[in-house]
Amino acid sequence: MSAALDRSKILVQKFGGTSVGDAERIKRVAARIKSYYENGYLLVVVVSAMGHTTDELIKLASQISDNPPKREMDMLLSTGEQVSVAMLAMALHEIGVPAVSFNAQQIKIHTDARYSNARIEKIETDRLEKELAAGRICIVAGFQGIDEHQNITTLGRGGSDTSAVALAAALHAKECEIFTDVDGVYTADPNKVQGTRKHERISYDEMLELASLGAGVLHSRSVEFAKKYGVVIHVRSSFNFNTGTLVVPEEQIMEKLLVSGVTLKSDDARVSLNDIPDRPGIAAEVFHALAAQNINVDIIVQSTGKDNKNTISFTIPHKDLKQAREILELLLKNWGTGSASFDENIAIVSAVGVGMKSHSGVAASMFKSLADAGINIEMISTSEIKISCVIAKDRGREALQIVHDVFGLTQTA
C-alpha cells in the first residue's frame, strides 16, 4: 500500500454498457471523468461492454454450440469489456487526460472458479496505486476476474457493479459512484407511480430487498459486497451532476421510514401443486428438482388439506415455466397422485423498509388498503423488512400506487 495516496481522494466510478454504447457516448463519459480529474480526484473507472456487445458475442458462440463450455464462454465474453476500457482510455488521451486501461488479468482480480457466475475473493492494488500515484486514471474492465490458475471468469449479469464496489473496498476509496440512467433510488418507479420521491440515503438491507424485487438500479451482489466492507455506494445519473442516492449502513440513516420503497414485479408466474402426498420430503423433492435446473423460486406457500393431501404454491419467472412444467409433470407421474396448475396472470407488489422491524401493523395496513380497493391477495410472503403480495396482474399498477399512498410516500406537488 502506497503511503502517499490520500484515500479520501480516491473515487471509483462505474459506467454501464449504455453509457459507453458508441464512440460518441464514450467521448461524453471521458469529458465527465475529466471534470473529476481536474477537481483533484484519484480515479478508478470501471466500464461494462459497449452496448449490445455481450449479446452479440453470445450469439456468435451459439453458432458453434448450444452448450459451449463455460470456461470458453467467459474467455469470449471478457473481450467485450477489454474493448471498452481501451476505447475509454483512448478517449481520455484524446482530451489530454493521462489514462491507462486494465483487464482483470493485469490488475489481478481474483475470483473463485465458478465460470459465468464467479465471486470476487481478492483484488491486488499495487499496480492501481502506482498508476494513481503517478497521476493517471485507471480504467478497469468490469464483469471479469481470474481464478487461481489464471483462467478468466465472469461475474454474471450486472457484475460490473460488483467489480466497482470490490475495487472501492480494496482501495479504501471514499465512495463508489454507480452512474446510471436514473437520478437515484426512488420510493417507487417514477414511470409507474405518481408522486414518488428520491431517497437521499437508503440502507444496504433495503437496497438488497429492492434489488432482488427487480428495482434494477443495482446488482444485488454488489450491495452485499458493499455491506460486508462498508463501501458507500452513490447511485446517480450519468446525464446530470445532481446528487443521487447514497447506499449506506443502517446506522447512518437518521429518519427510518416504515416503508422506503414499493415495487411491482410482473414477470413471474404462479405454480400450484394440488392434492399431492402429505409426507416429509415432498417439498424438498420439488424445490431440489427445480434448483437443479437453475429455476429460481420466489414466494412459497404450503397448506395442508384433508385426507393427507397437501397444496404447495410458488412463483417462478415466466421464462422458466415450460421447463418447470416438464419437471413437475414427471414428479406427479412418479407420485401417482395430484395435479399442477399454472397462472401467468399474476403480479407481486411489495413494500420494503427497515422501519418495519420495530413497528407492528405495517402488513395489516397494506392488506387493508388492497382489500378496500377490492384487490384480492392470492399469496403473501414476508421478511423482517419486506411484505410481498401476489395479486391479479391487471390490478398491479393500481395496487402499486395504493401501497405507495398508504405508507405516506406520495408527494403532492
Place this chain on the structure above:
Amino acid sequence: MSAALDRSKILVQKFGGTSVGDAERIKRVAARIKSYYENGYLLVVVVSAMGHTTDELIKLASQISDNPPKREMDMLLSTGEQVSVAMLAMALHEIGVPAVSFNAQQIKIHTDARYSNARIEKIETDRLEKELAAGRICIVAGFQGIDEHQNITTLGRGGSDTSAVALAAALHAKECEIFTDVDGVYTADPNKVQGTRKHERISYDEMLELASLGAGVLHSRSVEFAKKYGVVIHVRSSFNFNTGTLVVPEEQIMEKLLVSGVTLKSDDARVSLNDIPDRPGIAAEVFHALAAQNINVDIIVQSTGKDNKNTISFTIPHKDLKQAREILELLLKNWGTGSASFDENIAIVSAVGVGMKSHSGVAASMFKSLADAGINIEMISTSEIKISCVIAKDRGREALQIVHDVFGLTQTA
C-alpha cells in the same frame, strides 16, 4: 519441462484469419485438428483474429482518435485473437475433443515493450506442457504478447506466424505447420506464371528473401525466428492433406537450385533525384528523412555525374509516394538545386536462390534473357542470393515468365 512429453509428437499449427473467418470455417478447422488429435499428436494451435475483425477494431478506434496511444491500440486489437481461440475451443468441444484456449497473458508470451511491433523474447511452457500431458489441445491467441509489466503488446502484421514459430521453438516441437490457401512455396506465383513447381524444401535464407519480395506466404520475422532456433516450418494448404513445402536449414537441402524462386512486385514506384549536390551526407540526409516517416526504401542506385552533381534513384511503395514527394521537395528547396522525378509505371522482377553463392553468370543470364526480349532494365540490385531488376510495369508479367523459363524452373506437362 515435463519429462513425460514425447516432443516428436508435438505439432504447432497456425490457422490465419481467413481460415477462421466465420463459425462454419471454424468448425471445418476443428474437424481438421481432430484428425491430427486422433493420430496421437500433441497439438498447440495458434489462430489469428476472425476475418476482418482487426480492421473493424482499427475502424472503431479511429472514431475516437486519429492517433490513439499504441498501448491502448494493442489492448484493443488483442481482443480479436481472444475471440478466435475461445470459438475454436468451443468448436472442438462440440465434436468431442478436449481443448482449452489461452491468451498471451495466460501462457506468458514475453515480448519487449514496442507496442504494435513487439518482438518475442521468451515463452513460458509450463501451462502448455501440463495441458498437453493431460491430453488437451491448447489453442493459443497469435499476434500478441505481454511486456515485463504485463502490458499487452502486439507483434505487427503477420505476427501470428511468428507466435506459432516461437511456440514451436519453446516447446521443441517436431514441426510448425502454417496452414494457408496455397499448397506450399512455388517457384513463382502459379496465378502469374505457367509451369511453376512446388518446392519440397526451401532454405530459411531463400524464404526470407522471397518473403521480403512480397511472396506473401510467410511473415519474414517468423522465418528469421525459425532460422535462429532451427524450427522446421511446414507451409501447407488448409483445403487438402497434400504435403506442402518445408522451410529448413540450407544444409538440409540436397539439390541446391541456382534459382529457386522468381517474383514480381508491382506496388513500388521509382523516385529519382537529379542534379543534386555531390557532397558527403546527401544520401544519408535523404534516407534518414524518409525513414523518419516509416517509408521503406527498397532498391537504391547512385551515380555521379559531371559538375559535382549526383543522381540518386530508389524505389518506395506506391502508397508512400505522396508523403515522399513532400519530404523531398522540402530537401530540394533547402539545397537550392536539383529536381525530383517520379515513375509509378515500374515493376521489380527478382530471382532468388542459394545456388547463386557458388555460381557466377546467374545475373548475366537474367540480364541477357530480358534484353533478348527487348525489355529494358532501369535499375539493378543484387545480394548474395538475389538479383532484382526494375523494368517497365507493362512488361512485368512477361519478364517474370522469361526469368522463370531461363533458369529452367518451368515444367512442361
